[in-house]
Amino acid sequence: MNKKFSTLLAGVALLGAMSANAGNPVTSLQKTGNGLYQLKAADGVLAMTPEGALKLEATTESANLASTLWCVEVTEEGYGKAPIFDFTNKATGQRLDIQYAGTLLEGLAEKTPSYTDVETANDSTRVGGEISGWAYLNQYTSIPAAEQAGKTLYSYFKADSVIGLVADGTNIQVKKLGAADAYKDAATGTELTRFILQEADMIRLQAPEINTILGLQAADKGVALTFTPDEQGEKVAVANPFNGKNAGKFLAEAISGDNDYVFVLTADSSYLRVDTAIVNESGERFRAFKWSDLSYAKRQASTAATKPTSAADSISRVADLSDQYKFAFSYYPSKDSLVIQVKSAMDYDPKTATNGSDWVADAAATVLPTAAGVKGENNFVTVQDLIKDKVRIVTIYDKKETDISLGYKGCEAVYNGRTSVEDGLYFIMNQKGQYLASPIHVNGGEATWVTVKADEQLTAHMPAYQWVVLKKNTADKVKAYSPVTITNREFATELSATAQLMLNEGAKYMYTTAATGINIEATDSLIFVQVKDAEGVKGNAALIAEAYQDSLLGYKNIPDAKFLLDEYTFKYLHPYATGENSKYLAKGAGKDSLLNVLNGKDAFRLIEDEIADYGYTVTADVAKRVGIKQLRRTEYAISLKDTYMDEAKENKYAMSAYADPIDYFFLKENNHYEGECYYAIVKANSDAISNVKAGVTDDILDATVKVQPLGETRTSAFAINPDKTPLYRRFNNANLGEADGRDTLRFYENVRHEYLMDENNKEGGLTDEFVNYVGMWTADKATGLAFQIDTTWVVRGRGYIKPQYLISVAHNDFAGIEGTPCTEDGPHITPDGQITDDPMACKHAHPAIPGFERAKYMVSFQDSVAVYGQDKPYADVAGGYTRVGFVEGIRVADTLWILPAQYRSVANDKVNFATLQAYNDSVVAKGLPAIKNLLTEDVHKNYVWSFRYVHPEKANNVTEEGPENSFLFESNIWPNSATTVNESIAPTEKAAWLKIQNGCVVLTDDKSTFANAKTGGDGALVFNVENKENDQLATDNETITTSEVTVIAGNGNVQVVGAEGKKVVITNILGQTVANTVITSDNATIAAPQGVVVVAVEGEEAVKAIVK
Template identity: 60%
Template sequence: MNKKFSTLVAGVALLFGAMSANAATTPVTSLGKTNTELFQLQTAGGDSVLVMNKYGTLLKQAKTSLNGLNIANSLWCVEVTEEGYGKAPIFDFTNKATGQRLDIAYAGTELVTRPGSSATTDSTTVGGEINGWAFSSQYKSGVEDATLYSYFKADSVIGLLQVGGNDTIRVKKEAAATAYADRRVGSVFTKFSLVYADELNLDAEAINTILGLQTADKGVKLNFNKDKNNTQLKNYFSDDAKFFADTAVYAGAPSGTEFVRILTGKKEDSTYVYVDTAYVNESGERFLGFTTKQFTKAKLNGKTLSDTLGLINDQGKFLFTYWPSIDSLVIQVAQATYLNGNTYFSESLASLGTGDTTSIKSNADKKNYVTVQDLVKADDIRIVTIYGKKETEIGFGYKGCEPVSDGRASLDEGLYFIMNKAGQYLASPIHVNGAEAQWVTVKAGEQLPAHMPAYQWTVLKTQSNDRLAPTSPNEVANREFASLTETIQVYKAAGAKYWSASSTLIPATDSLFFVQVKDAEGVKGNAALIAEAYQDSLLGYKNIPDAEFLLREYNFKYLHPYATGENSKYLAKGADKDSLLNVLANAEDKDAFRLIYKGITNYGYTVNAAKAKRLGIKQLRRARYAVQLGLAYMDSCAEAKYGMNSYINIPDSFYLKENNHYEDECYYAIVKAADNNLGAYKAGVTDDILDATLKVQPLVETRTSAFAINEDKTPLYRRFNREVLGEDKDDKADSLRFYENVRKEYLMDENNREGGLMDKVVSYAGMWTADKATGLAFQIDTAWLALGRGYIKPQYLISVAHKNFEGSKGVPCEYTHGHIDANNQPCDSAHCIHAIPALPGFQRGKYLVSFADSAAVNNMDKPYTDIKNGYVRVGFVEAIVLPEDHLMYVLRDEFKGLDNDKIDFAAMEKADSIAVANGGKSFIIDLSGDEHKNVTWSFRYVHPEKALKVSEESADNSFLFESMAYPENAAGTYSAAGTKKAIAPSTAAWLKLHNGCVVLTDHSSSFANAKTGGDGALIFNVENKENDELATDNETIATSEVTVIAQNGAVRIANAEGKKVVITNILGQTVANTVITSSDAVIAAPAGVVVVAVEGEEAVKAIVK
């Protein structure tokens, strides 16, 4: 028999007292510099100990709440450093569960600014620069109860303090002298005692997880010193096959005493270990062995395990008692049966309790120990058996300061996909909407998880300390649904392919892949996609750039396996009066919708500056939109369908959430918004009806309809750069004729003086037939195209009578004496008052402008309106343009007569500033910016859907001549303000002809009416002729010798004696039809514009007063 083990048991008994669950705590009296034992730091009173949780936080915990799963957090390894003779030793403490030293951060914490003799406001977390603690003044013997404090400078310390009755441990600053004087008292800091941990009765979970350090499915292998040897008999507790513990019910056991059954090999094999009813040897002192039996469900055949084992049922129940400070495990079996003179074991079993069987109820019963015995000492043969004494050391290998290797690992911080071995993604798909995380199959070519935050996970370490970081738990959170978050511990064996995790968030925790998004298949090496996934703050949802400006319209292409490529179907309103939406339209019939911006908000995982730096991602944002077609909005209708409603006050708004990615296009689900959150409904198409209407579907519906939402390429405005129409593809200046396409009258300089259409001060634009002008072409040049949103709404300058200037070099002063500038200050020769300054090149001409601003300061009266409070007129002003500076200088009277080389920009700017200071308007106009100006023009397509299809000028690419927008939905003052209204306004100023005058429509004019000619706005086309002659001023009427003069209530016709005269009104109705009988005839006519046709002459227009 190995007497060594009996000596050990005696030592344990001396150290810890009787083997009882109620044994008193044993203090530590002596230490070495390094120690294999693990100790507890017990607070005064003996009822609590210092623990460190998995986050590194220090807490006080009641000893009664410690068990096999949390005991490791209360165990500390102690190292002692001697400082020399006459100096107290320094103590360092390392927590067994976390592997983290008791190190406290000072720099960068609230301790820096806290006054002396004050404590921190929150529980203390380890991981810092302060360690090495003053504790007992001696360690080899007579270890003292004392406070724990450490120096952060020569005369100041920090120490651990339990505050009040709660469980938090805080750090307090104090003078070193005060701390030293109090170290054995504990009134300044908390006093601790170094003690051995009490023994524990281990339940099945504590055994299988080795006190919480591994997952319960790994299996357990114990250390026996010494173990069985030179025998084929197995030690089921230490074999490589490992074992599992299973809870066993044992009648009569005291409360809190847990017995377990032992399963060997794979747990699912249900092979149980029990003490055999047979001896393993034939001579000498005889010993019982162990055997196994498989108790699968099939083998039990409806019976219980207890029923099947019968009288030896208790011989398969084991009690594990553990002393964690010294890693000492005592295993006892509930029952063992001996022959004791009987021939057969059945005889002994028939007389239970007579001495033929031995049984225990708790570890207070000193028998039935699992131990090792010498069977043949000379041959060194040892067996595992049951004996009345513990004859061997058994343990988990749970010693010292190094954490037990259990496969714990930690993920690097970053953005991840979490996948299982089937290739599924852990995600919360659209129909789950954050309720839980599920395994989702992603079909290649149909979805792009790099664009879908609900399929992405942020991963942070909870510990950054160099020692703890390699096995730090990870804080995992879904990027879209931040409530799906958990702190998990990941595991990965050396060389293993898969990870596992301790998690309730992940549905299955084995065989996992954690792949950083940037390294995932299909993403790695794609710089653009990586940038989107990490740096696009609008990831996951459709965002319309500048949506609040209403710049664009969009088509919704439906995703369906039978509607792809040329067969694609689009969202559209039903024909005629059918307001319901469907997906039956082909590319030619699709509708173009406006997405009306309704606000933007942050969503998903909160990313502050610190997390952005650690994760490399941005805070996500999503915008919601109303969907508009004409004046109607998408909204729910009867029978749970979506349609376009023109009469709703507050239309539905929607989030456009990416759900699919097919052939390089993103497809979005249309989800009804509930303010800043996703609502309970989405727009969907079902296959159960043939009309393919868009329905209001519950969000939880697993099938989700998705749409590619692409900008409608139909241009809103004409840009004169189509080569097929003879225009310059590089947008260079060109000359064009503008004609309205009803009567084909041309835009020109107004020259009908006799008709009363001209003014001696203002040069108007006019409309007349081609033969009435000396030139019909206007020069057009881009004023705002390449910058801002000019590509959507190009703005042009329209001009005639050009006198451009190439610029001139400056001539310095030729005098040799000292030079002075205009302010009488010394300067160089180039800036001397005698120098001739350089002049930049510029364009000079007469520019077509709206007189809206002049009319406003002139009380809406002539000559800038047609009549008092009438329509604003359009005409020409002489101006200079600096294209590169985007500036126009409208010439004031004093500058109009100057030759180009005499132009002085400084003088013009000075005159302008004086005029503005005196309450006048500025004549220097900034041509930049998307908002319209009175001096620029844009050309609004009447039929934008047809415009790009034409190869020759026709009604399909006709346009309105557009000036500035009016305030929408409001009558009143003409407004130049409002960038949001500048592009494609519903109400604006367009050219029209009123009583023969070219004017601008007023605020009552709408695009819907104007495009049909319903409110008099002129619809134009252009002619593009080679070497065309520009329009010029023409002060005479080209009517041979015949003169037509408009008067009050009549038309006077001279030099037409004997000729037939026909006078018609603007509607073509005949007013007079007669033959002139004198050389100066007066014919009565109604007020307004009339057309006078004299036999043999071209018809002319006149305005009758």
């Protein structure tokens, strides 16, 4: 070497040719502006993950170096107190602070190590909280040797109590201690972990860390290093290639199989090498640098027999010079000092050095520095003077005579891209608009990017496309860039991850460190959109409510599936089968039991199995933070008559009467088309989805439904809708002139066309002296055929499924009487002797009497049979069938009072409901039938009636009365009466229907079934109705009361009571007068012909009577 260069940088403190201070304890600190240090425990150095988790790294490498480096700030307390230390992680920019409030630490016992919350048990304690400022060293400007050996870290959460850091393998826990105990333990580390503040070991930087400057920038921004001193004066052909001022910023490229060296290149694919030429012609010669164009175009222009496939391939073909393209970057983080060496720099022959030829292998091989203490030797990138104080170049030399800085120092507030999102329910999309989801064919096995067509799917209904996102750190100081937990709403156990979201300045899309638990790559561009703010959802209050508050979201859950006919159609979703051309799930014709979607359309019953929670577990905290409910889903068996959907041969689905066990299915929403939800039929297995689903095969002409693997990408879907066929007749068909409320109808059975009426067949022995029965005969045998019907339970409960009606005759309704106050001057006295100013409360006042309906009501005598036995008068014969009859009663709102015999003569304005209540209490206490009966609830009753359709599938579109809307009278059964709503609505048994037995209208017994009754089996009667204007109500033919006058039909005569002095005219049904007389007594008997006659008493309404 030319001696004039040997003292170029004499006195400048240079690093790199030695391992000075690497890994050694720090001996002094300033308050701020210190270097980057490590906190070393026995099992590794303290590091922080991008998500804020504290870890111990046993080995420091290029990839994790930044996370192990800490800035140290010191705050003097004064008054002889120890200083306070704060540590900021260089990689994350986040302080070492711990959240106490709202964590497990609040209830933690002393000397018990713990994580701050349950979630972090596998992820160590996370930073981000209100506790910071750590007790550590007693001195800092000159750290005593004893303290250089390490001390514990603890911080006060109240005056006499601290929390400190404890190593748990490679994780970090927190322990509570009394302040005095922590102070005593600081040097020994018995309770807490001791940490040594040390300078970081030298690290060989890899290409990713060089390009990002250890995470400070994006990898494509380029790197410019700082040389002290740098080149000076006139520049050589290839000036300093590393400072970014000549060829621009450089990039590093990894070399396959080599962890020490990298290629150095520019953005235009020019690769740096040490040249074979020299810079100067006199004195000691120095090597120059050269850029080689190794771009794709240049490689394609190669004349070699085989064109280079890459820049590395091109370099490998340069004989003897390939190592001159390879540079090692050895970094001393605590000093921000970089040592760059080339792997090889061939020396020259001095005799011919002017032309750059005759190079020989350098005997002085490159020796790289190591963390173990090996000194770096030879082939350094450095500076040298060519003309003292005038010309200085960057070259390769065996001695390093410049400091090179990466610019990685301090922990100043530099935007590092960390960001966060608010707690909420999200869609996660990428820049292509795809949704991160786990669709049916994946079923929680992974998350994948799915293209969604807005007119075919409604992701607001699909929990597998939704993510619950929660901040890990909620303290004010750190929540803006808190890591988040991202959990799939349906597959919470399978798909969950914690990630630090990142957002470059001015960028639209976020990104994150690879979240392997949910298959998000570091290269994915992300958009987080709250479901309530998403396109198509925002502003739609109903849809938002469904997405957040519908606990049955995602699956078909049918309220009252057992009641509304229990039958549903399955419309198949297919682009060539829409509108009038829609195809439906159906069983094959005749004996073909296979299911298809070809030409048929069957209505299936859905048999509920059980409902169970699924998906994300919504705690009270989550409900408050996100506003969602716990999801639930129901399994169903799919039934057609007495068969069930079951797996058959050749992996096809069929309807089988021999399914054992019965298969159950989830109906999972997969599509949404033209306002309808479409569901996949996926087999259930113990509250979980099994590995198969029902799929339509479009590849063969019979369109059969197959047992497909769940993993099949294509999923068949069906719109599942009620068959809309009512089970019971509700008299509100506008086509028939019907409306809810009171109406007057005739009921006729549709075989002999005989009518329900008041039973008057004495000769047949069908009547009773004390009990009025319902009878059936031809029209000419009754004085009136109409019955008044009135709704009692139609729009409440499940009355819309099973309407209930009162049926009555002989109305004597009471309009009520207004109350009148006392007319005397006050003060007034109440009935109990108290003085009052209210004249209405006075004992002389007449309280108002409310109105009510009073009539004879058609009832089943089942309750009487239950008390008095299955015999006359409440059964047709001993051990026979229960009869149906009329009882006098009063209806007040939802209560029907059945009047006892001694109370039937009481005038309306004398009715006392307190007396009736007392009577009711007395008979109930004796085990006798109650007279007070509630008209509410869905269960069967003995005093209301429902009208069960015989052909429900035909009844919905009826435009005229006929067989299509015929019905059975349905009532309670004894002794096996229905006790639940399920048993009472559309029962196959545990119900009774009107029938004829021994000429009497009775109820079928407990052996009857609906299937038998609706076909007329067991004598059951099938009815229709007539509605005639101004029709005459059916009456009790024995005694007809008109006001104070009573008309009694007898054998060949009519007895008129209470009409003395009044004119009486009797006519037959032809209008001919058969009697016209003035009654001269209070009880007159007038001869009349047999048959129906009309009796008109002066001043009273005419009534019909049947003369025997």
